[in-house]
Amino acid sequence: MQQLPLGITLNPGISFSSFIPGSNAQALASLQSAVAGHENSFIFLWGGKGTGKSHLLQAACQQADALNLQAAYIPLLQAHSFSAAIFEGLEQFDLVCLDDLEQVTGLPGWEQALFNLFNSLRDNGARLLITAHCSPTALEVALPDLASRLSWGLSYRLYPLSEDETIEALLQSATDRGLKLPTETAHYLLKHCPRDMGSLLDILNRLDHASLAAQRRLTIPFVRTQLESELIAARRLHTQT
Amino acid sequence: MNLWQRCIDHLQAELPPQQFNTWIRPLHAIQESSRIRLLAPNKFVLDWVNNHYIELINSFFTHLEEASNLLVVLEIGSKPRKREAGAINGLQHVQKSRAPQQTKNSQQPAETSLESNINPNFTVDTFVEGKSNQLARAAAIQIGANPGTAYNPLFIYGGVGLGKTHLLHAVGNIILSNNPSSRVVYLHSEAFVAEMVKALQNNTIENFKKRYRSVNALLIDDVQFFAGKERSQEEFFHTFNALFESQQQIILTSDRFPKEVTGLEERLKSRFGWGLTVAIEPPDLETRVAILKRKAQQLFNVDLPNEVAFFIGKRVRSNIRELEGALRRIIASARFTGRPISLDFAKEALKDLLAAHDKQVTIENIQKTVAEYFKIRVSDLLSSKRNRSIARPRQIAMSLAKELTNHSLPEIGNAFGGKDHTTVLYATRKIAALKESDTRIAEDYGNLLRTLTN
Numbered sequence: 001m002q003q004l005p006l007g008i009t010l011n012p013g014i015s016f017s018s019f020i021p022g023s024n025a026q027a028l029a030s031l032q033s034a035v036a037g038h039e040n041s042f043i044f045l046w047g048g049k050g051t052g053k054s055h056l057l058q059a060a061c062q063q064a065d066a067l068n069l070q071a072a073y074i075p076l077l078q079a080h081s082f083s084a085a086i087f088e089g090l091e092q093f094d095l096v097c098l099d100d101l102e103q104v105t106g107l108p109g110w111e112q113a114l115f116n117l118f119n120s121l122r123d124n125g126a127r128l129l130i131t132a133h134c135s136p137t138a139l140e141v142a143l144p145d146l147a148s149r150l151s152w153g154l155s156y157r158l159y160p161l162s163e164d165e166t167i168e169a170l171l172q173s174a175t176d177r178g179l180k181l182p183t184e185t186a187h188y189l190l191k192h193c194p195r196d197m198g199s200l201l202d203i204l205n206r207l208d209h210a211s212l213a214a215q216r217r218l219t220i221p222f223v224r225t226q227l228e229s230e231l232i233a234a235r236r237l238h239t240q241t
Numbered sequence: 242m243n244l245w246q247r248c249i250d251h252l253q254a255e256l257p258p259q260q261f262n263t264w265i266r267p268l269h270a271i272q273e274s275s276r277i278r279l280l281a282p283n284k285f286v287l288d289w290v291n292n293h294y295i296e297l298i299n300s301f302f303t304h305l306e307e308a309s310n311l312l313v314v315l316e317i318g319s320k321p322r323k324r325e326a327g328a329i330n331g332l333q334h335v336q337k338s339r340a341p342q343q344t345k346n347s348q349q350p351a352e353t354s355l356e357s358n359i360n361p362n363f364t365v366d367t368f369v370e371g372k373s374n375q376l377a378r379a380a381a382i383q384i385g386a387n388p389g390t391a392y393n394p395l396f397i398y399g400g401v402g403l404g405k406t407h408l409l410h411a412v413g414n415i416i417l418s419n420n421p422s423s424r425v426v427y428l429h430s431e432a433f434v435a436e437m438v439k440a441l442q443n444n445t446i447e448n449f450k451k452r453y454r455s456v457n458a459l460l461i462d463d464v465q466f467f468a469g470k471e472r473s474q475e476e477f478f479h480t481f482n483a484l485f486e487s488q489q490q491i492i493l494t495s496d497r498f499p500k501e502v503t504g505l506e507e508r509l510k511s512r513f514g515w516g517l518t519v520a521i522e523p524p525d526l527e528t529r530v531a532i533l534k535r536k537a538q539q540l541f542n543v544d545l546p547n548e549v550a551f552f553i554g555k556r557v558r559s560n561i562r563e564l565e566g567a568l569r570r571i572i573a574s575a576r577f578t579g580r581p582i583s584l585d586f587a588k589e590a591l592k593d594l595l596a597a598h599d600k601q602v603t604i605e606n607i608q609k610t611v612a613e614y615f616k617i618r619v620s621d622l623l624s625s626k627r628n629r630s631i632a633r634p635r636q637i638a639m640s641l642a643k644e645l646t647n648h649s650l651p652e653i654g655n656a657f658g659g660k661d662h663t664t665v666l667y668a669t670r671k672i673a674a675l676k677e678s679d680t681r682i683a684e685d686y687g688n689l690l691r692t693l694t695n
Contacts, residue, residue: 014258014262025577026573026574026577026578029577030573030577040569040573054259058258058259058262061262061266062262065266070267070269070319070320071266071267072263072266072267072282073259073262073263073266073267074263075259075263082285083285085283085284085285086283086285086286087283088282088283088284088285089281089282089283089317089318089319090282090283092282092319092320092321093267093282093319115431116431116435119429119431135593135594136566137563137594144400144401144496145401145463145496147401148401148402148559148560148562148563149402149562151560151562151563151566152402152562152563152565152566153566153569154566154569154570154573155566155570155594156570156593157593157594
């Protein structure tokens with residue numbers, strides 16, 4: 001009989017210490033030092049999917065919290081369900097993190113609000129961390145005043161992890177969840193699934209549930225069966241729609 | 242552990258990290274005897290928390306024995322921010338807020354007169370002079386020494402990130418050093434609008450008028466942001482007149498010449514041109530190098546080697562903010578690796594930034610931009626038409642291609658409908674000479690250069 005997993009997952013929290021830096025060690029160090037208020041109050045990070053952008057911003061919020069600073073994290077990927085009014089009052093914060101900026105560039109209302117927020121945070125000496133899928137100069141920003149400000153800070157391109165580092169990150173993430181992931185299963189996942197960290201973590205999350213429900217360990221045969229049944233379910237859904 | 246902290250721990254375990262970080266973390270809790278006040282930064286967050294999380298929060302407290310009768314109240318507000326002394330990362334901070342009344346939590350009586358809020362770090366001495374800004378700098382010094390009488394208003398225009406704001410504060414600093422009791426107020430036009438709107442809402446517009454009409458010098462940045470805001474323009478018009486008549490100094494900046502600012506009333510445009518209008522052009526290579534060296538010294542106490550400064554200055558041309566961004570990256574890399582800043586080191590440190598930058602500028606891109614700018618067709622640029630309305634833009638496009646890409650002259654000629662490389666050479670020499678003698682050409686060239694490299 002299948003055991004129903006509890007609706008609660010042990011949320012490991014996202015911190016700098018759970019970030020596997022790979023080639024991004026300097027970016028990581030700069031962020032930590034920015035949150036602590038040492039230097040560079042504005043940092044811009046850019047990189048492709050799964051390079052750790054969201055992880056780093058949320059880790060920055062977590063660190064800010066530990067330092068008793070007030071922090072906000074805004075995932076602009078969901079900007080369609082927000083409005084630029086979400087920026088109001090943030091000028092009073094110590095740290096503002098804006099994830100996926102490319103989602104709102106070119107939209108006049110958002111750009112204007114962002115321009116005002118940028119100026120106020122700067123005047124107040126607060127920290128601002130921004131991520132996007134491309135560099136500040138390659139972003140299609142319509143307001144020149146905003147465009148030039150985005151190039152003002154320290155910026156880093158984030159690089160994806162190498163294969164070995166991805167395995168390491170996957171194992172680390174499993175351990176953080178209290179989950180036992182055999183190394184050979186991690187290799188199997190890397191061979192058969194999308195290789196960016198975001199997708200791999202989603203899969204790990206589903207496997208976490210599945211293994212709890214089935215009371216099975218994450219062996220390769222179990223994982224293979226799971227992935228296959230997910231695939232079949234997805235196809236069925238596809239033909240139905 | 243306090244009650245809210247326990248609730249936070251519970252929510253953190255229950256919610257996906259992104260939701261937790263977006264909606265719960267920014268809340269600031271104030272615990273009182275029988276209730277907890279949760280401050281949300283704005284109405285948007287407040288409504289969202291109310292719609293999505295308040296039940297979760299309430300149910301947590303209901304199940305907690307010592308808090309079962311606790312009332313949770315959501316309000317808009319935030320924890321008062323403690324200001325950090327000095328400048329983090331060398332950014333200059335305005336010592337007092339831009340306009341004291343504008344601060345959300347400030348409880349000052351509305352009739353308080355405005356105090357000076359000039360940034361002491363933006364002085365004429367820290368402003369690097371070059372051919373591109375000589376005139377504006379000289380005007381600033383003269384007006385600083387004779388406010389209200391030399392030229393009124395002073396209108397400074399130029400592209401973004403070229404030092405307009407710096408110069409505004411520099412004039413303010415001269416005025417204050419000659420007469421420390423002067424009230425010199427700096428304000429971004431957006432802040433003027435925001436404050437006026439608030440005054441209208443709070444029915445304090447008369448105080449607002451009084452405050453702004455009683456300063457000794459009013460420095461308004463980026464007046465192009467007044468565009469389309471009629472009520473603000475009306476108010477600013479009267480403020481302008483009052484200050485002008487009582488011989489108080491007005492200084493304005495904009496991204497373009499007064500007459501060319503779209504969305505502004507004619508009467509304002511004409512007044513903006515009453516005094517002295519000066520341009521700030523993008524800095525030439527030597528000035529960019531000087532700026533880099535100065536900034537390295539000032540912000541990081543680093544002596545930037547000439548060859549490195551020239552390397553950055555040659556590759557980053559659009560504006561001073563971008564120069565500073567590149568400089569920050571080199572310094573951060575040097576500190577992280579502990580290596581000295583050599584040319585090779587700088588190239589390595591800026592590899593990603595410059596690669597992203599270079600991708601932008603292609604000959605096709607230049608042709609498209611130039612054609613749009615002069616309202617002609619790209620096919621005209623590639624044709625052999627010789628009338629000036631086509632030939633001049635073509636020569637400008639060729640010069641830009643030589644300056645901005647690494648293509649050889651024959652390659653450039655080829656890309657312009659198979660022209661000879663001597664045609665390209667002639668074009669670049671012709672434009673270089675015209676830039677010196679014809680300000681219109683110099684301005685067009687500068688605008689295009691900025692558009693292409695920004």
